[in-house]
Amino acid sequence: CTTVTLKGDENEPIVVNLNVKIDQEVRVKLDREIEDLISDNPDIF
Amino acid sequence: GTGTQDMQKASGQTVFSFEGLSFTPEGVQPNKLSPVLKGFVDAANGEMGGEMVFEWGPNGVTSAANFGFDNISFAGPTRAVTRTSGFNGAVALTNLMPVQTDGQQTVTVDVVDMDALKLVDGTITFDVPGNDTIIIPQAEFPWFGGVIGVYDAEASLTGEAKVPLRADNVDLQQIFEYVDVNGLSGEGVMNGVLPVVFEDGKARIEDGYFKSAGPGAIRYQGAAAEQAAAAGGNAKIAFDILRDLRYNSMEVRVNGALDGRLDFQMFFEGTGEVNMENAKGRVPVKYTISLDAALLELLQQANLSRSFQLQIERGLQNVE
Amino acid sequence: ATMSPVSAASALVENAKNRCIVGEQADGYLGVVTGANVSDELRREIRDINQQRKTAYANLAKRNGVTIEVTAALTAEKLLNGATAGQCIRNQAGQWVKV
Numbered sequence: 001c002t003t004v005t006l007k008g009d010e011n012e013p014i015v016v017n018l019n020v021k022i023d024q025e026v027r028v029k030l031d032r033e034i035e036d037l038i039s040d041n042p043d044i045f
Numbered sequence: 046g047t048g049t050q051d052m053q054k055a056s057g058q059t060v061f062s063f064e065g066l067s068f069t070p071e072g073v074q075p076n077k078l079s080p081v082l083k084g085f086v087d088a089a090n091g092e093m094g095g096e097m098v099f100e101w102g103p104n105g106v107t108s109a110a111n112f113g114f115d116n117i118s119f120a121g122p123t124r125a126v127t128r129t130s131g132f133n134g135a136v137a138l139t140n141l142m143p144v145q146t147d148g149q150q151t152v153t154v155d156v157v158d159m160d161a162l163k164l165v166d167g168t169i170t171f172d173v174p175g176n177d178t179i180i181i182p183q184a185e186f187p188w189f190g191g192v193i194g195v196y197d198a199e200a201s202l203t204g205e206a207k208v209p210l211r212a213d214n215v216d217l218q219q220i221f222e223y224v225d226v227n228g229l230s231g232e233g234v235m236n237g238v239l240p241v242v243f244e245d246g247k248a249r250i251e252d253g254y255f256k257s258a259g260p261g262a263i264r265y266q267g268a269a270a271e272q273a274a275a276a277g278g279n280a281k282i283a284f285d286i287l288r289d290l291r292y293n294s295m296e297v298r299v300n301g302a303l304d305g306r307l308d309f310q311m312f313f314e315g316t317g318e319v320n321m322e323n324a325k326g327r328v329p330v331k332y333t334i335s336l337d338a339a340l341l342e343l344l345q346q347a348n349l350s351r352s353f354q355l356q357i358e359r360g361l362q363n364v365e
Numbered sequence: 366a367t368m369s370p371v372s373a374a375s376a377l378v379e380n381a382k383n384r385c386i387v388g389e390q391a392d393g394y395l396g397v398v399t400g401a402n403v404s405d406e407l408r409r410e411i412r413d414i415n416q417q418r419k420t421a422y423a424n425l426a427k428r429n430g431v432t433i434e435v436t437a438a439l440t441a442e443k444l445l446n447g448a449t450a451g452q453c454i455r456n457q458a459g460q461w462v463k464v
Contacts, residue, residue: 013329014317016283022338030429034439037425043375044417045444076413084412088420124394124416127423127433160423160433246394246415304423305434339432 056102064094068117075119079141084124091117091132097141108141114152124246125303131155145175149182157186159248161303162241164193177203189223190216191234205244207251212237217261226267233261233292239299250307253299262291263313286317286330309336377410385463387411388453389444393437394418398453398461 038045048059066073068089076083078097095112118130134152139145149172157164167186173179178201185194191214200206217233237255241248265287273284292315301307313332319325378395381387386401394415397403403411422436429436448454448464455461 013314013331014282014286014319015331015333016286017333017335018283018287019335020337022336030425030431030436030439033425033429034436034443037421037436037440038443041417041421044414044421045440076409080406080409083409084414084416087413087416120416120420124412124419127419246412246419302434304419304437305432339435 056100058098058100060096060098062096065092066094067092068119079144081143084121086119086121089117089119091115091119093117108138109147110138110141112136112138123243125243125248126157126159127304128158129154129156130158140175143175143177144173146171146173148172159241159303161301161307162239162248162250164188167194173202177201181208188212188215189219190214191236193239200243205242207240207242210239210241212239212255214258215255217263228267228270229263229265231261231263233263233295234258235295235297237297241303247302247304249302250299255295255297255299257292257295260291260293260315261295262289262315263287263295264289281321282319285319285321286332288318290317290330290332291315292332306337306339309334309338311336375410375414377407378414381407382452383449385451385453388455388461389441389448390455391438391441391445391457392434393422393441393444396455398455 049057068074068091070088070090075086075089092115093112094115095110097108097110099106099108101107113135114132117132118128119132120126120128122129132152132154134150136150136152137147139147149170151168151170153166153168155166157167164186167184169184170182171179171184172182178199181195181198181200183194183196185192191212193210193212193215195208195210198208200208213236215235215237217231217235221230234257235255236258237253239253240251242251265284270284270288273280290313292313294314296312298310299307311334313330313334315330315332316327317330317332318327378387381403382389385398386403387395387407388398390396395411395418397408397411418437418440419433422433422440425436426433445454445456450464452464453461454464
């Protein structure tokens, strides 16, 4: 197949919008740790 | 402490001087020195020395103090700063209630930990005039090869406060090393301003921005690039370009809560390499990356290919 | 697991909670109910408790690689559920609601 050279053109640039979302996997384990946090610190919860 | 008493005018003075006073969880704490500090500066450890002078007379009690802090660490100031550590220096106060400094004071600090923003090894000059405000003529910290600092700022100690952090000569390469996402590198220098708004014990960046000082490059050859190459089409083009995106100008906008999610909008204008079966070459690009990330450190666990949407508009048709 | 209904925070705060002057919020911190007037001493007590909570949330967040907002909000869920009848809580939308 023929290779075509992309001709750069100032007013016709390639426009790319890339949206990246970094999610946090909140593990179920956290539920137990939250319970402990509350019970271990009665003076602030 | 020592004290003198002048019976006629019923005035007198008491001086408390102390050396090696150590803050301990169960023992002495800042709020015992002045209740105003409760929940403002607390949970302290480290040592301090100094003297407190109380004078009383016909028009009430006045208090002054000279404190020497030796590697103190504490929660605060305010809930927005999770912890300040390695606080060193002498502070002179002309009043304890309300706290009022004897003009400008200068201290050094190892870490000011504001969750997503940790400022390290800084020197802070501040003045607390006693009207519930703090004046910061200058506070400066080394930051990613450059400097980040506060210059001639004034903020309320009680209500909402907006403190602009100015960043100069920030080295993009050092940021990529810190973020440490495999396959991500680049170079360039940026300057910018991060306005930090302190409100109800929370801190957020509002309309923060960085602008490139001169050309640079961003290169990504990580997992997402390989997956995109396999996927082909727009994804391949987008990540081909990102393999070595050389920018003439770049701007980054930052918004978000320092204890929560930060939103980055990155705009690049420059050139990128495209290689498809029928089209190869370095072409001009306008590249926008919107990154919604919890914490910079969390980027390391990021699998960038997992959740990204892509949109490529015109510009591809100019195939010769 | 059920949550012990009475938390041992200082009596001053506990009393204020029961009288709807102070209440748990969806963001994980204690708040002053809109319109309620609060003594300096109580305000400082709340500020102190909230500062200690922030430290606790920060440590938990660091250990689990999530943000402080996440650990604070997860804790808030349990605290709001644990609020007893007559107390006031502040929901996600920022409104104070009587339990």
